[in-house]
Amino acid sequence: MVPPLESPLAGAGPTENAGQRPIRKRPNRLAAPPARAVTGIKAILFVVSLGPAVRLLVGALTDQLGANPVEFITRNSGDWTLIFLSLTLAVTPARWLTHWHWLQKLRRMLGLFTFFYALVHFTTYFWLDKFFDLSAIGKDIFKRPFITVGFAAFVLLIPLAATSTNAMVKRLGALRWRRLHRAIYLIAPLAILHFWWMKAGKHDFSKPILYGSVLAGLLAARILHGAWVRWRAAPARVPSERAAASSR
Numbered sequence: 331m332v333p334p335l336e337s338p339l340a341g342a343g344p345t346e347n348a349g350q351r352p353i354r355k356r357p358n359r360l361a362a363p364p365a366r367a368v369t370g371i372k373a374i375l376f377v378v379s380l381g382p383a384v385r386l387l388v389g390a391l392t393d394q395l396g397a398n399p400v401e402f403i404t405r406n407s408g409d410w411t412l413i414f415l416s417l418t419l420a421v422t423p424a425r426w427l428t429h430w431h432w433l434q435k436l437r438r439m440l441g442l443f444t445f446f447y448a449l450v451h452f453t454t455y456f457w458l459d460k461f462f463d464l465s466a467i468g469k470d471i472f473k474r475p476f477i478t479v480g481f482a483a484f485v486l487l488i489p490l491a492a493t494s495t496n497a498m499v500k501r502l503g504a505l506r507w508r509r510l511h512r513a514i515y516l517i518a519p520l521a522i523l524h525f526w527w528m529k530a531g532k533h534d535f536s537k538p539i540l541y542g543s544v545l546a547g548l549l550a551a552r553i554l555h556g557a558w559v560r561w562r563a564a565p566a567r568v569p570s571e572r573a574a575a576s577s578r
């Protein structure tokens with residue numbers, strides 16, 4: 331899963347900006363690391379991202395997941411799904427702030443790890459909790475709202491993960507791909523609602539509020555940035571035009 335591609339306007343140079351609001355080009359504060367270093371960073375990120383899954387596997391094999399290992403794995407993988415979702419959505423705003431464009435190369439991997447942990451989470455429920463009992467799972471999905479929204483978030487993640495390759499971006503075309511990946515604006519609130527509802531019984535909302543605030547901030551940053559890019563790309567009106575427009 332990869333969140334929306336950048337607007338093609340983002341890279342417009344001064345000559346492509348005729349009649350539009352002036353673009354102040356800021357210099358890169360830090361030069362991009364060489365390609366080999368980025369490959370190394372990606373390899374390290376891959377190993378680190380696998381850490382929580384390896385820890386769960388080792389814990390399960392050595393019987394160190396507490397009295398209820400299934401619940402432990404479900405909750406832990408649910409937490410990691412939200413953490414990776416937040417990290418994936420943080421890449422683009424981090425790039426805007428730091429001007430480290432190479433960060434974008436980490437986004438797809440983080441998105442795929444979001445899906446991976448969601449899959450571990452769902453598989454634990456489907457297999458270790460419900461033992462493939464489709465009628466019990468169906469009843470849960472229809473009768474327990476927190477399962478319904480969690481399931482919806484998971485189903486919506488599938489096409490994003492499936493279209494994360496370069497070949498799929500090409501096949502769909504950038505515009506359709508970008509539209510499809512806007513599903514992330516629905517997935518994130520559904521995931522938080524799932525968590526919120528699950529915790530409602532215990533009136534313990536501290537973690538859902540924390541994750542909810544982080545995700546809301548990251549989504550708001552994208553919406554505001556999109557509006558700013560559109561505003562900047564719009565033709566700048568001269569004062570006489572502006573006065574005429576306001577008198578209409």
Ligand code: HEM
Binds near residue numbers: 404405484525
């Ligand atoms: C993007 C999708 C999803 C996300 C981000 C997500 C996230 C979470 C989180 C954060 C928790 C609580 C962890 C904690 O207590 O710290 C949780 C619990 C849980 N989730 Fe999900 N979830 C998703 C999808 C699903 C799906 C598809 C199912 C099953 C159909 C599911 C079933 C459960 C169950 C059974 C629990 C544990 C409830 C309990 O222990 O009482 N989740 N999930």
